[in-house]
Amino acid sequence: MSVEEPYIILNNVSFSYGNNLVLENLSFSVRKGEYLGIIGPNGGGKTTLTNIILGLLHPTTGTVTLFGKDRHDFKEKYRIGYVPQRVAQTDKDFPITVLEVVRTGRIARIGFLKRFSKKDKEIVDRALELAGIAKYRDTLIGDLSGGERQRVFIARALASEPDILILDEPTVGVDIAAQKTFYEFLTSLNRDHHLTILFISHDIDVISHEAKTVLCLNRNMVCHGAPEDSLNEEVLRKLYGDHVKNISHNDHNHA
């Protein structure tokens, strides 16, 4: 794979549940170093899109290319670090420590019939440090707050040493103060650790402030580009209907 080749390429991807068309002719790509925010209304196909990229759903038509390989031939799924939507609702009664959760990030990379090596343990430790949860390593996941648990799942994704991080509504159930630190953390991962980020949210405010590129999704692609160029009134109407006031922030001045 050449250096320039995008990590993810979707070409004319459509998906329907029965007769219900959820995604229609979607084409876009994600390149190394991008911080792409995907927004759209509930039911607009965001989670379906995530599941297609993760290989949990298969597109009805169209092709998905991951790291230069057709999705059927792509085996190194651990290169995509996934932080799921339901972090806040994770089974709190499951007897599992923070360390045990984060270690699951390495399992697919290590492979069957092999044990955790010293190197694996170091990578897990580093992920715990990076996410700022090293002090909770022996705490049960159910005893943490929503924001802390969120970081555990990020650390889990980081432990697989991903090339791209996909986050699906990651701040649901996380309090406002913790959300702010969380977004700063994501930005630093993208800026300082050159991690490619794909961030999915219904919160237009957040996406327009945090992401470098934005993709608006309401069954088909409504916009794609820099947030300041893309999020105009016309686009918002297509996403959320006429009753939405202009809530895009024309005055934002993020880096």
Next chain:
Amino acid sequence: MLDIFQYDFMVRAFEAGVAIGIVAPIIGMFLVVRRYSLLADTLAHVSFAGVAIGIFLSINPILSAIVLSVVAAFGIESLRNSGRIFGESVLALFLSGSLAVAVIILSLAKGFNANLFSYLFGSISTVSLSDLWVTLGLAVVVFLGVIIFYKELFFASFDPELAEASGLPVKRLNIMIVVLAAIAIALSIRIVGVLLIGALMVIPVVSAMQYGKGFRTTLMLSVFFSLLSVILGLFASYYFNLASGGAIVVIALIFFIASLLIVKK
């Protein structure tokens, strides 16, 4: 040496009991955390139908129990995956259905006798040498199966979606757990009995979970509670002439109540 170990049948009961005491809670742990405890009872009833077939055909009932419960395990998983029936209803279907089959076969075989009672509630005096070898051999298979695939089985139990997204064959791992459960349960019915094996798989695990530890520690604690229950239960069964399954499960219950009282939440 205690006089209890002068009897070969008691030595065999202890050997088989220890094997079951280790394997049952290990499988039970994976079922409990998946909210799938009822599978143990379902497979136990299927095993009972297997025992009935064994009695009817005059073959070793443990072998026929193992074969039938493994077949049922595949059936349960594929029906669940088909999405045509609720997972819970699939279990109810197999549980009552296999009991019905067992009753019919037993009445054809005129097999309602004391021997049957021992399969229902467990008996220590009936573990034959061939039972012992089958039990030990397959207990080792189940144990090694879990040890070898521990990290994958653990991940698939904790978060199947994440496990699948990272490339693990979650469906196959699920089938593996269910098949291992089927084997472990069929093995255990000699000592613990059809009606009580579910308890030995679940009670030590929920006792261990009271202590608020991680997965691995909880797993080891549950094996500890289970082994202690089996050993003390077998002693009680011998000295007070009790059905072994009942004695083992009552002791496991005592550990559970003690755990509830010791650990205040």
